[in-house]
Amino acid sequence: MLSRTADNLYWLARYIERAEYLARxxxxxxxxxxxxxxxxxxxxxxxxxxxxxxxxxxxxxxYDEANEENVTEFLAFSNDNPSSIRNCIEIARQNAxxxxxxxxxxxxxxxxxAWLDLKRFxxxxxxxxxxxxxxxxxxEISLRFDxxxxxxxxxxxxxxxxxxxxxxxxxxNTARILDVKYHMLLPADEHVGGPLxxxxxxxxxxxxxxxxxxxxxxxxxxxxxxxxxxLILNEQMPRxxxxxxxxxxxxxxxxxxxxxxxxxxQRQARAVRTRLQNSRMEEIFQTxxxxxxxxxxxxxxxxxxAVSSQYLM
Amino acid sequence: xxxxxxxxxxxxxxxxxxxxxxxxxxxDLPPDVLDHRRRExxxxxxxxxxxxxxxxEADSTERLIPFDVLPRIISSAEWNTxxxxxxxxxxxxxxxxxxxxxxxEVLRAGIVPEDLVFQNPVFxxxxxxxxxxxxxxxxxxxxxxxxxxxxxxxxxxxxxxTPSGVSYMLExxxxxxxxxxxxxxxxxxxPVENYPDELLATLKSVAPKTASSDPNVVxxxxxxxxxxxYEHSFLADKLGVELVEGRDVVVKGQxxxxxxxxxxxxxxxxxxxxxxDFLDPLAFxxxxxxxxxxxxxxxxxxxxxxxxxxxxxIADDKAVYSYMPEIVKFYLGQEPILKNVPTWRCREPEHxxxxxxxxxxxxxxxxxxxxxxxxxxxxxxxxxxxxxxxxKLKSDPKNFIxxxxxxxxxxxxxxxxxxxxxxxxxxxxxxxxRDKIRIVPGGLTRVALKRGSLVVNSSQGGGTKDTWVLDV
Numbered sequence: 006m007l008s009r010t011a012d013n014l015y016w017l018a019r020y021i022e023r024a025e026y027l028a029r030x031x032x033x034x035x036x037x038x039x040x041x042x043x044x045x046x047x048x049x050x051x052x053x054x055x056x057x058x059x060x061x062x063x064x065x066x067x068y069d070e071a072n073e074e075n076v077t078e079f080l081a082f083s084n085d086n087p088s089s090i091r092n093c094i095e096i097a098r099q100n101a102x103x104x105x106x107x108x109x110x111x112x113x114x115x116x117x118x119a120w121l122d123l124k125r126f127x128x129x130x131x132x133x134x135x136x137x138x139x140x141x142x143x144x145e146i147s148l149r150f151d152x153x154x155x156x157x158x159x160x161x162x163x164x165x166x167x168x169x170x171x172x173x174x175x176x177x178n179t180a181r182i183l184d185v186k187y188h189m190l191l192p193a194d195e196h197v198g199g200p201l202x203x204x205x206x207x208x209x210x211x212x213x214x215x216x217x218x219x220x221x222x223x224x225x226x227x228x229x230x231x232x233x234x235x236l237i238l239n240e241q242m243p244r245x246x247x248x249x250x251x252x253x254x255x256x257x258x259x260x261x262x263x264x265x266x267x268x269x270x271q272r273q274a275r276a277v278r279t280r281l282q283n284s285r286m287e288e289i290f291q292t293x294x295x296x297x298x299x300x301x302x303x304x305x306x307x308x309x310x311a312v313s314s315q316y317l318m
Numbered sequence: 319x320x321x322x323x324x325x326x327x328x329x330x331x332x333x334x335x336x337x338x339x340x341x342x343x344x345x346d347l348p349p350d351v352l353d354h355r356r357r358e359x360x361x362x363x364x365x366x367x368x369x370x371x372x373x374x375e376a377d378s379t380e381r382l383i384p385f386d387v388l389p390r391i392i393s394s395a396e397w398n399t400x401x402x403x404x405x406x407x408x409x410x411x412x413x414x415x416x417x418x419x420x421x422x423e424v425l426r427a428g429i430v431p432e433d434l435v436f437q438n439p440v441f442x443x444x445x446x447x448x449x450x451x452x453x454x455x456x457x458x459x460x461x462x463x464x465x466x467x468x469x470x471x472x473x474x475x476x477x478x479x480t481p482s483g484v485s486y487m488l489e490x491x492x493x494x495x496x497x498x499x500x501x502x503x504x505x506x507x508x509p510v511e512n513y514p515d516e517l518l519a520t521l522k523s524v525a526p527k528t529a530s531s532d533p534n535v536v537x538x539x540x541x542x543x544x545x546x547x548y549e550h551s552f553l554a555d556k557l558g559v560e561l562v563e564g565r566d567v568v569v570k571g572q573x574x575x576x577x578x579x580x581x582x583x584x585x586x587x588x589x590x591x592x593x594x595d596f597l598d599p600l601a602f603x604x605x606x607x608x609x610x611x612x613x614x615x616x617x618x619x620x621x622x623x624x625x626x627x628x629x630x631x632i633a634d635d636k637a638v639y640s641y642m643p644e645i646v647k648f649y650l651g652q653e654p655i656l657k658n659v660p661t662w663r664c665r666e667p668e669h670x671x672x673x674x675x676x677x678x679x680x681x682x683x684x685x686x687x688x689x690x691x692x693x694x695x696x697x698x699x700x701x702x703x704x705x706x707x708x709x710k711l712k713s714d715p716k717n718f719i720x721x722x723x724x725x726x727x728x729x730x731x732x733x734x735x736x737x738x739x740x741x742x743x744x745x746x747x748x749x750x751x752r753d754k755i756r757i758v759p760g761g762l763t764r765v766a767l768k769r770g771s772l773v774v775n776s777s778q779g780g781g782t783k784d785t786w787v788l789d790v
Contacts (some may be wrong), residue, residue: 006578006579006580007560007562007566007576007577007578007579008566008577008578008579009563009565009566009577010560011579099542102542102547102551103541103542105551105555106551106554106555106561110366114365114366117365117366118365121364162579166579260579264579264580266580316579317579318577
């Protein structure tokens with residue numbers, strides 16, 4: 006396969022995954038800000054949303070303060086923000102168009118259809134109802150992309166490179182929300198917990214579509230260390246770091262087997278997975294959740310760089 | 319201007335035999351069905367993303383070419399004549415290009431004036447004395463044909479560089495079969511779906527001697543912003559070859575390679591949809607970001623086939639066009655089966671004075687123009703436009719040719735007022751390989767959707783139709 010084709014497939018999947026994540030961040034933030042202040046405290050949730058989306062710097066280069074209007078504009082529709090939902094879909098479609106011969110018609114039509122539909126939403130929502138519909142629509146695109154890829158694509162390097170993009174992006178997203186909210190997930194004895202936090206925890210879970218999953222896995226009311234466990238170490242949870250790395254190892258290995266050659270990407274993926282498998286939540290809290298997440302983010306970036314230099318250039 | 323020949327109906331209203339089935343089907347059709355299908359077709363085209371770009375239009379970087387759901391029908395007897403004429407013409411074109419970059423007998427014999435070749439910006443001195451694999455220059459030709467009466471087909475233009483439109487020929491048929499299964503069950507239409515196989519066989523047959531028995535063929539595109547990008551990706555997909563951009567190819571030691579996820583892989587044949595100018599910044603335009611530095615050195619070393627070859631433009635500009643009948647006779651010793659449209663060469667003083675006296679009746683075209691731009695349609699222009707054009711023509715007569723305004727044939731077409739005749743042309747695609755010439759029956763029919771309009775170019779409001787070759 007052409008390296009550029011692999012690159013396009015990888016980024017196509019990354020951008021679709023990122024669009025879905027941004028939609029979830031925005032939806033969870035809307036819910037939080039709709040609660041009375043007494044339930045959620047006085048922190049500015051819109052500012053947190055910008056941080057969770059990973060674009061605090063570029064946002065505050067343009068705005069002095071974060072509010073519903075400018076954050077939704079910036080994260081969802083802005084042309085100036087290279088990672089706004091609109092731009093994610095635009096870039097995903099550009100990548101898809103460059104490799105449309107590598108995509109099945111179902112996958113291509115999902116992306117192309119999304120890009121055509123995007124115009125329907127114009128320059129932004131006219132009401133909260135419409136905005137919420139938009140956010141649900143974005144999540145649906147991602148589901149359709151994923152579903153059509155899963156159901157229609159040949160299991161060869163085309164599929165594997167697209168999965169690598171998806172899981173590296175997903176791991177990055179989950180890590181980022183943990184990074185922004187880690188101080189709410191500290192264990193009970195260190196944490197001045199209160200009813201305030203309950204809604205914050207629920208919002209975290211909602212952002213990674215794990216609120217229901219939490220109850221099924223732990224059969225308990227929301228506990229911060231369990232939430233951390235679910236998002237970091239639980240292999241059943243599709244957005245956990247552990248699950249992402251299980252998949253990354255698998256797809257890196259598929260590529261290596263097909264090409265008959267191992268490399269840095271395979272070693273890096275395995276090293277990260279081994280570290281996750283050997284970790285226990287207590288130890289992570291002892292050495293510091295924040296440090297653990299920071300290290301993970303840079304490891305994950307290193308995998309991205311390894312994949313890139315090994316295959317995509 | 320004469321009354322146009324209608325391909326479906328005689329002047330007395332009689333339906334020609336080849337259209338009888340379509341006519342019957344149309345009269346059986348409940349109202350609104352056509353309109354409904356037309357909208358369905360448009361939806362399909364947009365979903366699949368069969369679009370093209372119009373340069374210079376800010377807002378609409380991707381547009382649909384309007385598709386007309388009524389097929390254009392040619393009888394197999396007519397087609398057989400066309401096919402023989404196309405083969406003959408493309409054979410002569412290949413011999414002519416080989417000669418121009420080789421022994422130049424055609425110039426010495428005074429058949430074609432020298433300055434027309436040497437002062438032509440598309441003449442490539444790099445090709446002088448170069449042996450291209452198997453002496454084939456134009457592997458893929460698109461010959462534009464117009465019809466003026468029951469017996470006369472003219473060649474309007476030869477496209478010997480990077481002719482496009484074949485994806486529409488294929489997609490139009492697919493969409494028609496999807497929308498009108500009932501119509502197809504009443505006809506036996508010669509298939510066109512084998513075109514990609516024929517093209518791949520052609521490309522493999524012309525691989526250089528250095529290639530393995532299974533040569534690596536790729537399609538080179540300028541990229542997603544090119545107006546014909548859809549076609550490039552479509553063809554690469556159907557051929558099962560890699561769609562490469564310039565940046566995917568590297569030249570090392572006079573061999574071209576593509577960068578793959580498993581390292582460098584040698585390339586033997588490039589079906590290139592990038593113009594000569596942009597092909598290699600070291601040989602041609604140094605500012606080309608689309609090209610592959612050093613590609614010409616690979617070509618000159620005989621390690622690569624370019625389809626089409628570099629420098630084929632000297633066979634298809636409008637000034638050379640007027641010499642094509644003589645070129646056919648010179649190389650093949652045969653009378654041309656397909657006629658040229660009568661053409662005045664403004665470079666010749668007698669012709670020029672005739673043209674200047676009859677501007678109101680003529681179509682005047684720039685020798686290097688394409689896409690219907692930069693031309694004067696005398697009968698449709700006001701005095702001011704004609705006067706302005708007269709000045710342009712006088713200042714540089716060599717740059718123009720003139721032809722009578724042809725009454726292009728018409729076909730029934732779905733338009734706002736219902737089904738009405740509209741002018742059409744035809745672009746069949748001729749594939750020349752080492753072993754033989756291949757032509758799939760039919761081609762791309764372009765239709766001028768505006769009433770009375772003769773401009774079929776997609777960039778100026780033309781549409782397309784499925785083209786059927788039928789046994790009567």
